Amino acid sequence: MSWEENVRKVVPYTPGEQPKVKNIIKLNTNENPYPPAPAVVEALKNMDAESFKKYPDPTCDVLVEAIADFYEVDKENVFVGVGSDDVLAMAFMTFFNSDKPVLFPDITYSFYDVWAELFRIPYKQIPLLDDFSVRIEDYFGENGGVVLANPNAPTGAQLPIDAVEEVIKRNPDVVVIVDEAYADFGGQSVLPLIDKYDNLLVVQTFSKSRSMAGMRIGYAFGCKKLIKYLLDVKFAYNSYTMNMPALELGSLAIKDRAYFEKTVSMIVNTRERVKKELRGLGFEFADSKTNFVFAKHKEKSGKEIFDYLRANNIIVRRWDAPRIKEHLRISIGTDEEMDILIAKLKEFLG
Ligand code: PMP
DSSP, X not given: OOGGGGSOOOOXXXXXXXXXXXXXXXXXXXXXXXXXXXXXXXXXXXXXXXXXXXXXXXXXXXXXXXXXXXXXOOGGGEEEESHHHHXXXXXXXXXXXXXXXXXXXXXXXXXXXXXXXXXXXXXXXXXXXXXXXXXXXXXXXXXXEEEEESSOTTTOOOOOHHHHHHHHHHOTTSOEEEEOTTGGGTTOOOGGGGGTOTTEEEEEESSSTTSOGGGOOEEEEOOHHHHHHHHHHHHHHOSOOSOHHHHHHHHHHHHOHHHHXXXXXXXXHHHHHHHHHHHHTTEEEOOOOSSEEEEEESSSOHHHHHHHHHHTTEEOBOOOOTTTTTEEEEEOOOHHHHHHHHHHHHHHHO
16 A cells, blocks of 8 residues: 555646747747736836735635626626636536536647546547537537537637537536637627526636736636536635736736737737738648637648747647647747748748
């Protein structure tokens, strides 16, 4: 007998590389290339470290209120966490306690199966079609819950919201989580459906469209009962998930609608331009509604291109996994960064 027999053994999620060196073009973790809203930058300069003596507000009121105001929902419809990873982990723990499998696609955010394993939740990964689209009928059978990233990651493909609604409607006895980490870049959210379906949890984040990945702020919307259950689990686990700067700076970030809309549209414009360039260079991809493109070259292997870019100080993301090993997930950076990427690809594929 050894203590090791009682260890909860897990295969952890592998996050994208965060290189320590500068002068690298980092297109591997879908960060936003633009700074957070000006009020965030200003408030951080004036932040008083004395305030760190105290615990932060466990109910996260300023942030919850700012999010509720922006999206025109009640405070009781909002849950916040340490990035959407924390929100999703809490949601898996709270809602998926059935013997039936939770369903999600085979190609999707690779944290879902890690949480399922961690929390001992049965799950089934359902193959996407060859064009990486979701066949919604696959989610109509008996199950313990459904998780759909929409737009999906790493494919970038968007499922029309009436199709998502159909999945929610067909699964009234389980919770359906719609992970909208990238929805701001495609403009379609199922948030308005939280009043119609009490089994819907919509999860979003400050990490992409609000340029605050380093602050770790995620949030979710659902009916009041759903959010209350999530809060009970949170308060049974850790009262102080959100630190004081995240609460304050997050609430300032979300108040600046104009800056948010401007930076999102800059990224969308760059993305559309990059799509054309990539197509011209012989790449194929599902149409992306996110801040990345998941592309495969007609001739060169994913690994060859990945290694060439890496050698030229450009990092993109690649998985050595079935069905997607020839693909590269390229985050959308500034126009200047993307010009360098395209120039390097032209040199290589030329
Ligand atoms: N969902 C999806 C689909 C993602 O790609 C990511 C980013 N890795 C997350 C959730 C988590 O993002 P964060 O914890 O930074 O909010």
